[in-house]
Amino acid sequence: MKLPGVREFSWSDVATEARLLLIGIPVFLWTMIPIYHMFLFAISPKEDAFSGKLWPDHPTLHNFEIVFRQQHYFLRDFYIQLWNSTFIAAAVGALTLFVATAAAFSISRLKVPGGRVVLNLALFTYFIPAAFLAVPMYRTMGNYGLLNNRWALILAMVTIASPYAIWVLKQASDKLPVELDEAAVMDGATTLQIFRLVYLPLMMPSLVAIGTYAVLLAWNEYLYAFLLLSNDQDITLPVALGNFLAADDSPWELLMTTGFIYALPPAAVYYVFRRYMVGGLTAGAVKS
Amino acid sequence: MAITLSGDHAISAPPLSARLTPAQVWGIVLLTPYLLVFLAFVVYPVSYGLWLARHPASYVALYNDPVFARAAVNTLIFLVIGINIKMLIALFLSGFFAQQRTWIRWLSVIFILPWAVPSIPTILSVRFMLNPEWGVVNQLIFKFTGDDGPNWLNDPTVALAMAIGVHIWKSLPFWTLILITGRLAIPHDLFEAAEVDGASWWQKFRFITWPSMQTLYVTCTLLSMIWTLGDFNSVYLLTGGGPADLTHVLSTLGIRYLRLDQLSLAMASIVCAMPFVLPLVYFMMKRLSR
Numbered sequence: 240m241k242l243p244g245v246r247e248f249s250w251s252d253v254a255t256e257a258r259l260l261l262i263g264i265p266v267f268l269w270t271m272i273p274i275y276h277m278f279l280f281a282i283s284p285k286e287d288a289f290s291g292k293l294w295p296d297h298p299t300l301h302n303f304e305i306v307f308r309q310q311h312y313f314l315r316d317f318y319i320q321l322w323n324s325t326f327i328a329a330a331v332g333a334l335t336l337f338v339a340t341a342a343a344f345s346i347s348r349l350k351v352p353g354g355r356v357v358l359n360l361a362l363f364t365y366f367i368p369a370a371f372l373a374v375p376m377y378r379t380m381g382n383y384g385l386l387n388n389r390w391a392l393i394l395a396m397v398t399i400a401s402p403y404a405i406w407v408l409k410q411a412s413d414k415l416p417v418e419l420d421e422a423a424v425m426d427g428a429t430t431l432q433i434f435r436l437v438y439l440p441l442m443m444p445s446l447v448a449i450g451t452y453a454v455l456l457a458w459n460e461y462l463y464a465f466l467l468l469s470n471d472q473d474i475t476l477p478v479a480l481g482n483f484l485a486a487d488d489s490p491w492e493l494l495m496t497t498g499f500i501y502a503l504p505p506a507a508v509y510y511v512f513r514r515y516m517v518g519g520l521t522a523g524a525v526k527s
Numbered sequence: 528m529a530i531t532l533s534g535d536h537a538i539s540a541p542p543l544s545a546r547l548t549p550a551q552v553w554g555i556v557l558l559t560p561y562l563l564v565f566l567a568f569v570v571y572p573v574s575y576g577l578w579l580a581r582h583p584a585s586y587v588a589l590y591n592d593p594v595f596a597r598a599a600v601n602t603l604i605f606l607v608i609g610i611n612i613k614m615l616i617a618l619f620l621s622g623f624f625a626q627q628r629t630w631i632r633w634l635s636v637i638f639i640l641p642w643a644v645p646s647i648p649t650i651l652s653v654r655f656m657l658n659p660e661w662g663v664v665n666q667l668i669f670k671f672t673g674d675d676g677p678n679w680l681n682d683p684t685v686a687l688a689m690a691i692g693v694h695i696w697k698s699l700p701f702w703t704l705i706l707i708t709g710r711l712a713i714p715h716d717l718f719e720a721a722e723v724d725g726a727s728w729w730q731k732f733r734f735i736t737w738p739s740m741q742t743l744y745v746t747c748t749l750l751s752m753i754w755t756l757g758d759f760n761s762v763y764l765l766t767g768g769g770p771a772d773l774t775h776v777l778s779t780l781g782i783r784y785l786r787l788d789q790l791s792l793a794m795a796s797i798v799c800a801m802p803f804v805l806p807l808v809y810f811m812m813k814r815l816s817r
């Protein structure tokens with residue numbers, strides 16, 4: 240007799256499992272090798288890093304110590320640059336949320352005249368390849384006198400993040416029943432009260448997804464940061480990492496250590512907000 | 528503003544404030560921040576850029592620059608070969624990740640990492656792996672064969688292939704995720720019915736999975752093309768456009784001209800991509816705003 244809950248052993252199950260492993264193992268290696276290689280450099284003493292070993296003979300945290308104590312010419316401004324990255328990412332997240340939530344509320348709930356047109360213009364921006372917009376944007380920031388000012392990067396990233404944010408938030412707002420707004424109006428609520436007391440709380444999951452998206456976008460950005468900022472005290476950490484490359488004897492083990500440190504927060508943020516992001520972002524990316 | 532009634536006399540329309548409800552006034556106020564961002568950082572830059580690119584001389588100069596021709600060809604290779612390989616792998620992997628297994632769920636959590644972490648450290652990591660003298664790839668080749676491995680980033684063809692590989696590494700998780708969503712939306716009883724009828728996995732794919740995912744797949748491919756045109760990091764951080772400027776794509780080329788202070792050439796090279804980009808954008812906007 241077959242026991243409930245106990246799966247019977249069968250050769251075809253084993254074969255299926257083996258076939259899946261045959262895909263799973265290469266996928267795992269493909270994903271992890273560049274990341275593992277970065278980690279390996281971070282925990283290797285300089286001599287070991289260049290030896291091609293898959294695990295260092297004497298793993299060490301010495302590289303982290305050098306980075307955190309800024310004990311290298313390239314790392315003089317590590318904390319300032321880390322702070323620049325943090326400040327810019329936070330500002331981009333906050334401003335994008337502000338701009339996009341206001342616009343989505345206006346288009347979706349208030350049915351503002353011309354809202355549809357604005358949404359289409361925003362979508363159009365979303366489809367301009369980022370590197371193409373960078374060229375005129377660089378010159379424009381020069382005209383505005385914002386070059387080498389962190390606000391140049393913040394405003395550029397808000398411009399890039401907003402269209403998608405508005406799009407996703409608009410999709411989510413459309414799903415909220417109109418009756419909610421109508422009931423609030425009956426109770427004498429003003430538009431701003433509806434926005435604050437009805438709309439924002441209901442939109443919270445999408446707002447978290449969009450905020451995370453904007454923060455990660457700004458944190459991970461290289462091209463715009465590299466074009467718009469140049470003084471050692473103003474640049475973000477990725478630009479500083481890029482500048483390592485200019486040297487003939489780049490301290491690769493320190494570059495990888497710093498890079499590893501820089502990659503940790505987005506990975507952590509992603510895992511914390513995974514539930515929101517996957518639902519919120521993939522739904523908006525491609526409407527199927 | 529006036530509304531003409533019968534041709535000989537006109538009455539003026541009521542003032543704007545009287546025709547708008549308070550909600551609509553708030554609507555306009557709340558839309559203003561985005562409109563300002565849009566005007567200042569999209570409309571003005573784009574118009575200014577187009578104005579800079581107005582001289583026919585720029586296009587002649589581009590045409591005569593061998594780097595431009597090479598970049599255009601590289602971009603096409605990137606789009607046609609790179610994107611299709613990437614999307615086919617994503618389609619295949621979406622089937623793999625849709626399997627219900629604990630270890631596959633764990634793997635999918637790890638699989639997302641390349642997309643979540645910043646490009647610069649990971650691409651530089653790959654760059655170092657491919658270093659001909661100290662890179663781990665050639666060290667391993669030497670250990671197992673006793674021969675020196677190729678100089679991966681010194682041959683433009685190989686270097687471009689590596690850049691495509693980096694691009695796939697970085698963006699494969701995102702597209703796989705989207706295609707998994709598409710796959711999970713297919714009603715499960717279709718597969719059960721097919722299984723009862725004794726359909727093979729290929730028949731199931733051919734007659735159930737593909738027809739339901741076809742549109743999504745095509746949309747994803749086109750969207751991926753637009754975004755890949757804007758992908759600067761994969762090429763710049765891996766090869767820097769080298770060796771001898773032979774691995775540039777249009778996005779790195781524009782920035783190269785910008786760094787050389789040839790802004791009109793930079794804009795002209797982007798304008799040259801427009802006949803290709805705009806139909807894609809038009810198609811995508813039609814699909815999304817349906």
